[in-house]
Amino acid sequence: MSAQPGTAVIGGGIVGLCVALGLAARGHDVQVFDGPDRDMRASQGNFGLVWLQGKGAGYAPYARWSHEAVGAWAGFASRLTALSGVDPALRQEGGYEFFTDPAELEQFAQDLHRQAATLGAGHAFEMLGPDDLAHRLPGIGREVAGATFCPRDGHVNPLRLHLALRKACLASGVRTSAGAGVISVQGLAAGGFSIRSRDGRAVQCRRVVLCAGLGSAVLGPQLGFRAPIRAQRGELLITERLADRLPFLSSTIRQVDEGGIQIGGTKAAADTDGETTGQMAALARHAIQVWPRLAEVNVLRSWAALRVLTPDGYPIYQRSVDHPGAFLVTCHSGVTLAPLHATRLAEWIDGDPAAPDLEAFDEERFAVS
Amino acid sequence: MKNDSRFRDAPGAAARTMRLCLDGRWLTARAGESVAAALLAQDGAATRSTPVSGAGRTPFCMMGVCFDCLVTIDGRQNQQACMTEVRDGMVVERQQGARRTAAAS
Numbered sequence A: 001m002s003a004q005p006g007t008a009v010i011g012g013g014i015v016g017l018c019v020a021l022g023l024a025a026r027g028h029d030v031q032v033f034d035g036p037d038r039d040m041r042a043s044q045g046n047f048g049l050v051w052l053q054g055k056g057a058g059y060a061p062y063a064r065w066s067h068e069a070v071g072a073w074a075g076f077a078s079r080l081t082a083l084s085g086v087d088p089a090l091r092q093e094g095g096y097e098f099f100t101d102p103a104e105l106e107q108f109a110q111d112l113h114r115q116a117a118t119l120g121a122g123h124a125f126e127m128l129g130p131d132d133l134a135h136r137l138p139g140i141g142r143e144v145a146g147a148t149f150c151p152r153d154g155h156v157n158p159l160r161l162h163l164a165l166r167k168a169c170l171a172s173g174v175r176t177s178a179g180a181g182v183i184s185v186q187g188l189a190a191g192g193f194s195i196r197s198r199d200g201r202a203v204q205c206r207r208v209v210l211c212a213g214l215g216s217a218v219l220g221p222q223l224g225f226r227a228p229i230r231a232q233r234g235e236l237l238i239t240e241r242l243a244d245r246l247p248f249l250s251s252t253i254r255q256v257d258e259g260g261i262q263i264g265g266t267k268a269a270a271d272t273d274g275e276t277t278g279q280m281a282a283l284a285r286h287a288i289q290v291w292p293r294l295a296e297v298n299v300l301r302s303w304a305a306l307r308v309l310t311p312d313g314y315p316i317y318q319r320s321v322d323h324p325g326a327f328l329v330t331c332h333s334g335v336t337l338a339p340l341h342a343t344r345l346a347e348w349i350d351g352d353p354a355a356p357d358l359e360a361f362d363e364e365r366f367a368v369s
Numbered sequence B: 001m002k003n004d005s006r007f008r009d010a011p012g013a014a015a016r017t018m019r020l021c022l023d024g025r026w027l028t029a030r031a032g033e034s035v036a037a038a039l040l041a042q043d044g045a046a047t048r049s050t051p052v053s054g055a056g057r058t059p060f061c062m063m064g065v066c067f068d069c070l071v072t073i074d075g076r077q078n079q080q081a082c083m084t085e086v087r088d089g090m091v092v093e094r095q096q097g098a099r100r101t102a103a104a105s
């Protein structure tokens, strides 16, 4: 193994490690440059959903890409467990969106119809009124006006997924630098790249894949990418562990494999990751509205984390025009898309003829015309 | 099995004038002490088992941060024994594993 990696992946979160794993599986020499512990890390603060419901209702390529991803999750989870010895605790038995406002339910139902029209036969979802819900989920709150259900939705333990990816990468020969804190990436005149870390170290490599989450907004333009990435804060609560199983998964309430109930889903434009009492109280109220039995359960911890968003919410997969060999990979659904980032995206990075056509996700769609 | 307390009364300690019931057995306790202190004074046995591995635990930090003192008090599960003052007639149960939510209504 040479000291200089063939491919450098900047970012050691779920997205970066998936890309590294996929490239290593194709025989490449890969080094992951991970930032300091105190960086904003969506991979360590997220909700762990493997979610299809509603995705890409207004953008068919994203609906199809998400659909392919959720279909690949079971196989990916087994592969990860075999490689790493860590089980990411995938449960994919369907998920609900609950609504207290009938108008919002109606609007979301239209999204689901549009999504279903794109995905065609083989994709199904359900609309449930209060009576259906009371029958299916005895104990549901009376204020819930209805729900939608997608049988392909599920969740993982996101911290265990991150650990499994790290171990799978190590087992596949990927090198990682912890605490590297990359501050600049430069294309070299002779080809290849020079990556400089905060501590002054510089490493040269042949290719570079930017998977630095919010950090890509700073590093991307150095390689000629637009990288229009912004932060959105989400706050989360987790309760004490429960011996009984919650009989549902929703996009805002889920029971972790170890028993605690995680509650989340707030959205605020912000680039700091502190929690607010108002949002936390709203989360608790929402959970009790949906499942009144949670009222007596104690909340143990709360935190906030920053989502990584593009202007339209869809991923960016972009080859650098100015610097061949540089790639930008960024998305908000790093968990859902993990199985594809660890397989198909590596094909695309390699320019394999069998690679998927990802032109729909290039950042030219944000060009000001 | 005899499982002695690791704690001894200080000379001149106040008398135990309160009664509390632990898993069906009546114990005595001092006014003003915490449930955790009363339990530690009885014997060295575990006062809860953990939800993940089932390992036994007793109160540890005595100041509300470690959550190793969880017990059920008067029917309320997962209460911190070190943060709860003894009341006469209190009913305490060891917390076995994770708590449950109320049965379906």
Ligand code: FES
Pocket: B036, B059, B060, B061, B062, B063, B064, B065, B066, B067, B068, B069, B070, B080, B081, B082, B083
């Ligand atoms: S003994 Fe530590 S919280 Fe009670």
